[in-house]
Amino acid sequence: MKKILASLLFAACLGFAGNTSAAVQEFGPDFARFVIDVKDWTPTATPNGASFLSADKTCNVVIAVDKNGGQNAEAIAKAIAQQAGMSDAQEVAKDADTYTTKGTIQGKETLITVSVEGEKFVCVSITGDLQKGSDFIDTLDEKK
Template identity: 45%
Template structure:
């Protein structure tokens, strides 16, 4: 799980750094666009601030959003997302400079929320279901 968290935090850092590599699709608000490869058999739906990906079999989903944080910490933002999502038995997965992650369940479905905050911007990643599979597209996040 620590390797997964490290991968998440690295991907969110790359987002904030403003990577420009080409990818299959581009998403996000005008102030902070990003690209991500959508795996074959997955659907991508633009949502406010980003994208929600889901595998065709319905075993997992991944949402990536860029938001204006108002200077809030990654921990505060992550806890707000967890509370809003109705996640039960939430626990801290990891915490380091500008990064915070929690895991738990909602209706028996595993969920991981990871946030990276830097200045006035934050990247929020929410994975549900098969967390390892859901994290796969993060490798292409730019």
């Protein structure tokens, strides 16, 4: 009987330990899955990625992956910013495969970054608390 109780206690301890670990979840289309630690964030899956709302509701992050159709990062980022209604868009960074723009969407500061990799692109949009969103994005990784 003591062995059974000890086993149950051990299993319960493992269960509690598991609840305190990172809450890594997987999102994205079949051709480009990604993982991210959603602890303290509310995720909502979308066909090409996911949207994440911080627990304090000061930041929203959207990650989308799609085929680039031969377009470069700058063209895709500018189209996304325009479609989202970004006003006062300003270029923040630009290189051969990545373009970042910053502006205002519905009165909130927003940063949009698009990276092109082969035939796909990854778009990350952070609205609200940009530092909080950047820290969250640091946990983003391709599914291995």
